[in-house]
Amino acid sequence: MIKSSEIFALGLLMILLSISKSYSNVSTIIVCPNCEIKTIQEAIDDAQDGDSIIVHAGSYYTENIIITKSIRLKGLNNPVIISKDGDEIITVISDNVSIEGLTLKNVTLNYLKERSAIRVKKKKNFKINNNIIIDCFFGIYLEHANNGTISNNKIYGNATTEAESGNAIHAWYCENITIHNNILEGHRDGIYFEFVNNSNIFDNLSEKNKRYGLHFMFSNDDKYVNNTFIDNGVGVAVMFSRRIEMRNNSFIHNWGQASYGLLLKEIYDAEIINNIFKDNTTGIFVEGSNRINYHYNNFERNGWAIKFSGGCETNAITSNNFINNTLDLVVSTRMNDNIFQSNYWSNYTGYDLDKDGIGDIPHYPVKLFSYIINEVPEAILLMRSLFVDIINYTEKVSPVFTPKEVQDSKPVIQLIKRPK
Amino acid sequence: MIEFTNLNKSFGKNHVLNNLDLEIRGNSITAVIGPNGSGKTTLIKSLLGLVIPDSGEIKLDGINILGKSKFRNQIAYLPQIARFPENLNGMELIDMIKNLRNSPANANELIQLFDFEKELYKKVGTLSGGNKQKLNLLLCLMFDNPLIILDEPSNGLDPIALINLKTYLKNLKLKGKTIVLTTHIMSFIEELVDNIIFLLNGKIYYNGSLEKLLQMENTNRLELAIANILLKSQNK
Amino acid sequence: MFKIFKYSLYDMIRNRWLFYYMGFFLILTSALLILSNDFTQVLITLTNIILALTPLIGIIFGVIYYYNTKEFIELLLTQPVDRKAVFSGVYFGLAVSLSLSLASGVGIPLILFGVLNSSVLVNYIVLIVLSIVLSIVFSLFSFIISIKFDNKVKGFGIAICLWLFFALLYDGIFLIILMLFKAYPLDNLSIVLSMLNPIGLARVLIIIQLDISAMMGYSGAVIKNFFGSSLGSMLITLVLVLWITIPYYYMIRLSKAKDF
Secondary structure (H helix, E strand, O other): OHHHHHHHHHHHHHHHHHHHHHHHOOEEEEEOOOOOOOOOOHHOOOOOOOOOOOOOOEEEEEEEEEEOOOEEEEEOOOOOEOOOOOOOOOOEEEOEEEOOOEEEOOOOOOOHHHHHHHEEOOOOOOOOOOOEOOOEEEEEEEEEEEEEEEOOEEEEEEOOOOOOOOOOOOEEEEEEEEEEEEEEEOOOOOOOOOOOOEEEOOOOOOEOOOOOEEEEEOOOOOEOOOOOOOOOOOEEEOOOOOOEEEOOEEEEOOOOOOEEEEEEOOOOOEEOOEEEEEEEOOOEEEEOOOOEEEEEOOOOOOEEEEEEEEOOOOEEEEOEEEEEOOOEEEEEOOOOOEEOOEEOOOOOOOOOOOOEOOOOOOOOOHHHHHHHHOHHHHHHOOOOHHHHHHHHHHHHHHHOOOOOOOOEOOOOOOOOOOOO | OOOEEEEEEOOOOOEEEEEEEEEEEOEEEEEEOOOOOOHHHHHHHHHHHHOOOOEEEEEOOOOOOOOOOHHHEEEEEOOOOOOOHHHHHHHHHHHHHHHHHHHOOOOHHHHHHOHHHHHOOOHHHHHHHHHHHHHHHHHHHOOOEEEEEEEEOOOOOOOOHHHHHHHHHHHHOOOEEEEEEEEOOOOHHHOOOEEEEEEOEEEEEEOOOHHHHHHHHHOOOHHHHHHHHHHHHHOO | OOHHHHHHHHHHHHHHHHHHHHHHHHHHHHHHHHHHHOHHHHHHHHHHHHHHHHHHHHHHHHHHHHHHHHHHHHHHHOOOOOOHHHHHHHHHHHHHHHHHHHHHHHHHHHHHHOOOOOOOOHHHHHHHHHHHHHOOOOOOOHHHHHOOOOOHHHHHHHHHHHHHHHHHHHHHHHHHHHHHHHOOOHHHHHHHHHOOOOHHHHHHHHHHHHHHHHHHOOOOOOOHHHHHHHHHHHHHHHHHHHHHHHHHHHHHHHHHHHHO
């Protein structure tokens, strides 16, 4: 007993010693316009692994800064780093780098080189926090970078067209990335994931991006939670990816002919839970996606709540609220083996005589009128007319065009309370 | 004085007034008579502007009145069928017409004449036919107008009211008014009228005094004279 | 004219059918608000009912009212007022009292249930204004019909047919035209076609508010720009004003040429 405790104490002492030793070796290098060291690159050249570089307020015109050491680069009182000739500003080619408190500007468009304000290249354990990136072609660019955090950054772009803009956060071949509490605006994609696995995206606001608020390509086992996507071309696009968890997000006001709150293309085994889809032209556009659970989502005042196309199997759409959408469902594919059950439909016209909270007759969410609009889009002007109500009703009584199997046999009468 | 010149009016194929020329002098009582559909009411209504003639002129004291409305504040008109907004009562109607015409009116004398006090605050919809006609007369005669046009004034009146009305009209004539009326009650004409206009198929068949008409048709009763004329016209 | 309007309004306000009309909307609106606490959903249901019902009531009530007031109108015509004053006075009495009972029937429950503080207040105001406009337009139609046809039964039948045409048939024809010519650009045609039906026009103004998300998904730039901009709403408002003024002047013209 005594022996083992002695060994433990000894071990503890050694650990403490080693920490204090390494701590004592760490130094801090100050950069400011009137200091001895006037550029960040000089400071990096002078620094050793583990050092901190503090950049004081001021404007710094710079060429590409290459971080080759494990350092902490920190801005104090908002120093502004401006790219001299529009080239990339910071390139990280070392592990264990943290970049915080900087304002980065003026990385211009270049089609040959995807220039960005901060790039992490084939390294791990990075932290990019509390920075502001303004009008840069790409904001933060990760390539083959693992185990990093990007949080509390604000990345504002001035994208005018999809072709002439880059992404706010771009990740390519990454693992274990956390993207938290950032504001991403005015780029092509707010966040772009290609071959990015086991990563988390939460509490971000992505708005006014030309293409997608968040974009997954060939990425698996990722999770995005509590994010808000407003006014993007498409709120979130998930393509060719597996096991993506989508939870507690808001998809709001994505307007346009090819605009959706959420676009799913060839994805499998996803969970779409407790999200809000509001005021989108189309809440969710699904193309060829299987084994997806849609639970506890609110679809509110969208043009179309969900459009299914191109072969969708074994999906479960249960316990969602469909509230005042122009049209709830459009189905242009066979929908065998999908479950629509226990949802709340604000335009349910049935009754609940036995008062068990479940409508006594099934609800058919696919309306004939949605087919007509598909044929002649101008017919949208006849929306909510008596004539359309009558033809919808006739179709409901004896379906010819609409799939009879798409029905909610247990429509819920009251709005479903969503979990917190 | 009222002058009709070359007045024409058709309803569809039915030529109701046919190049009609007529003068009605002032300070007289004139009866317009004739069989049903002879154009009596059309004539009266064109004078009031209710019917719009196809062609021709109507002058009142030398002034053309077609298409105008102001001249009507010199005319009192009694429509053939009296129907009023049923939710109003007599008093409200009287007030309304007074208000519309914006000229002094003497309703009280007529109310007493027709013994109408009790009916005054009843809703018009609940009044009997005779009482409606009394109200109708009241609304027409309460103003001091130089020209009075009465379409079937005796309709539905009880004998006492009828006698009172006749007396009242005689007095009006004495006051210098011009009265034009249509009626089917012969005694009415015989007692009151200075001048008879007999309309037949939209034309004036006879225009003159009662005595002359009787003489012409060689009879002493107006009814017979009228029947004669009608028979003659049918035989043609 | 104002005097006649005053009496006509006074007469109408005492009309029990007008109270039933108001009562119907009071009960309907309250019931909807009690059954659902979602103001938008109530708005949608109410829109469907109001867009079909106010034109129907407007035209039928107008026809009945005109035939019932015909003698009164004739009485007025013997007075020293011109025809325009008589007909506009009587007409406005009808239109204003219909509008008042509609606005209060729908409006009072809305106030009681707290719609004033909700974000959809503007939509409700638009709905009430549109329903008043429809009442005005269709009661004008009713006057035109009843001035044209002295025969009550005929007038009544034509009124119902006219309502049926605008409320139902027109949209069917509209849709058939769109289907037949779908190979051609239909943007302008469909805008023009929606202008030619007052009910359709009112409905479009409502769907601009309720279904703008869906409309933004429409591919044709003309319709999108038209309904996405305030210019579109302004043009629609202008056309609605024309739907009131043109039938109004037509009604006055008819009344001037009519024999009583």
